[in-house]
Amino acid sequence: MNDFFQENKKVAKVIHEVADLANYLWQKGWAERNAGNISVNLSDIIEDVDLDLDNYPKFELAQPYPALGNKFFFVTGTGKRMRDLAQNPMKNACIIKLNKKADSYHIISMKKRNLYNFRPTSELPTHLLVHNQLVESGSTKRAVVHTHPNELVAMTQIPKFQNAETLNKTLWGMHPEAFVFVPRGVFMVPYILPGSHKIADATVVGFEQGHEVVIWEKHGAFAIGDTVSDAFDMIDILSKSARIWFMAKQSGFEPEGLNEEQLLELKDAFLK
Ligand SMILES: [Zn+2]
Numbered sequence: 001m002n003d004f005f006q007e008n009k010k011v012a013k014v015i016h017e018v019a020d021l022a023n024y025l026w027q028k029g030w031a032e033r034n035a036g037n038i039s040v041n042l043s044d045i046i047e048d049v050d051l052d053l054d055n056y057p058k059f060e061l062a063q064p065y066p067a068l069g070n071k072f073f074f075v076t077g078t079g080k081r082m083r084d085l086a087q088n089p090m091k092n093a094c095i096i097k098l099n100k101k102a103d104s105y106h107i108i109s110m111k112k113r114n115l116y117n118f119r120p121t122s123e124l125p126t127h128l129l130v131h132n133q134l135v136e137s138g139s140t141k142r143a144v145v146h147t148h149p150n151e152l153v154a155m156t157q158i159p160k161f162q163n164a165e166t167l168n169k170t171l172w173g174m175h176p177e178a179f180v181f182v183p184r185g186v187f188m189v190p191y192i193l194p195g196s197h198k199i200a201d202a203t204v205v206g207f208e209q210g211h212e213v214v215i216w217e218k219h220g221a222f223a224i225g226d227t228v229s230d231a232f233d234m235i236d237i238l239s240k241s242a243r244i245w246f247m248a249k250q251s252g253f254e255p256e257g258l259n260e261e262q263l264l265e266l267k268d269a270f271l272k
Contacts, residue, residue, distance in 0.1 A: 010045040014074060014228075015089050021228045022076075023086035025147050031082035036147040036220075037121035038228055041131050042095065043071040044142070049108075051097070056106040057115050062197065064103040065128045067135040072097050072108075075120040075127065096120060126200040130224065133204050141224045145231040148220040151242035152235070156188075156217045164188040167215070172266070173257025174241035179266045181237050187211040191218050213238060 018038050025031035076085060076093045085092035095109040110118060121127065127144050134141050161167040168185030171178050187206025192199040194216075203222055206214040213234050214222040221238075225231030248255035258266070 008046070011042060011074075011095075014040050014042060014045070015093075017228050018074060018076070018093065019086050019089045021145070021232055022082040022089075024232065026081075026083040026086060028149075030147045030149050032148070034079045034081055036082055036145075037076045037123050037127065038074075038093075038146070039076070039121070039124075039127040039131065039144045040074045040228060041071060041135070041142040042074055046072045046095075051106075051108060053097070053106050053108075055111060056108045057110070057112050058104055058106050059119075060104045061098075061102075061128070062125070064101055065098070065132040066102060067132045068098050068128060069100045069102040070098060071102075071131075071135070073127075073131065075124065078119045078122045094118065094120060122195040125195070125197050126203050126222065129200040129204045130207055130222070133207050134224065137208075139224075140226055141230075143225050143228040143231045144222065145225070145228055145235070146220060146222045147232075147235060149235055149239045149242075151239050151246055152215060152221055153219065154246070155242050156215060156219075162188065162190065162217055164215075169263070170245060170255075170257060171238050171241040172263060174244040174255060175237075176258065176262075176266055178237055178241040179263070180270050182213060182234055183267075183271045184211050186213045186215045186221075186238065189214055189216050192216070194219060 018040065021038065022031070025036050030036065073096050074093060075096055080092040090109060094107045096105040097108050098105045107115065123146055130144050155161045155167065161170065164185065164187060167188065172185070187209060189199065189202045189206065192202055199216065203214050207224060212224055216222065221235045223231040223234045225234065245255050
């Protein structure tokens, strides 16, 4: 099966993009140890694969994802390092196929005998719930990225920024392009245990409301995009704003930000 994925140029391109992104995340210092996880819906580019699923390990899901029956995903592995994934994506990530009822999945990029302790990311509940929402809503977005961007996480340690309205106004105010590229701003999820179904349920609300970035208080960011690069760009732009805010504070000034009139002008020009 590995041969099939290497020969399928569209799948190989996605895997290459994920490996490149894993490298960026590591270089940015947003992917310490095994931090971060990525998934991509491959169902548009894997159509007819003749699989004897009995040859591949099967895992039950705690709940069904009704829009994801028979769909394929590239998913990073739990406990795997982004810096290793950048070098060897097929050993640090896998391709899964959900069953028809979407209440279990097979790992189809590894044979049973090669599986050892490999499992998809511990944040699989959030990834699948977000993909379920994207498919249900007819979105073109296929990629979901979770990472730990230092400055954005640091801002959520400051009580006044645990409120989305204040955080968005501040991030937009640090650089106009933060508004141009993320005009709906971020959705804030208060601190919840990572890897839980509770955090998945809270996160999907932000994407249902049309946001493209969800911030997990004191933890990290979740973003969606047509590709993994698009999802990364959203977090990168907001991180730049957060960095500018800290740089101004560190030099002893209260950052001024854009005023109401300037923000309204941006809204008129860019919020469709
Ligand atoms: Zn995390």
